[in-house]
Amino acid sequence: SNYLTMVTFLAAKAASAAGVPPGDFLPALLRTTLENSLAAITEENRIFPLTGPVARADIATITSHLQHLRPHAHLLRAYCQLGIATTELAGRHGILDGQKQQHILDLFIRELGEHYEHS
Numbered sequence: 001s002n003y004l005t006m007v008t009f010l011a012a013k014a015a016s017a018a019g020v021p022p023g024d025f026l027p028a029l030l031r032t033t034l035e036n037s038l039a040a041i042t043e044e045n046r047i048f049p050l051t052g053p054v055a056r057a058d059i060a061t062i063t064s065h066l067q068h069l070r071p072h073a074h075l076l077r078a079y080c081q082l083g084i085a086t087t088e089l090a091g092r093h094g095i096l097d098g099q100k101q102q103h104i105l106d107l108f109i110r111e112l113g114e115h116y117e118h119s
Contacts, residue, residue, distance in 0.1 A: 057100040080108040
């Protein structure tokens with residue numbers, strides 16, 4: 001449960017860092033995500049629901065997120081690491097084709113490398 005709490009904390013901090021009040025969208029997003037994830041657990045062979053910029057292969061949004069998070073090293077690291085895990089899952093479940101998956105992975109990995117070089 002501490003990982004769910006940490007992801008919620010990181011989402012709230014990232015929204016605040018981008019100038020978006022977390023209370024404006026995060027409660028509804030969390031409720032919907034939890035309901036969809038719980039349904040995936042109870043329905044045998046159901047794929048966990050992936051939505052958002054990784055699942056859409058929305059490079060512009062991912063790039064924007066990375067740019068906004070650069071001044072916040074701890075948030076940037078977490079975003080990239082979770083992004084890598086999400087991208088790999090999306091590839092395994094056929095949500096992303098190989099080329100899109102690799103392009104997104106490269107974004108996250110390059111950002112992590114640049115971040116660690118400058119830390």
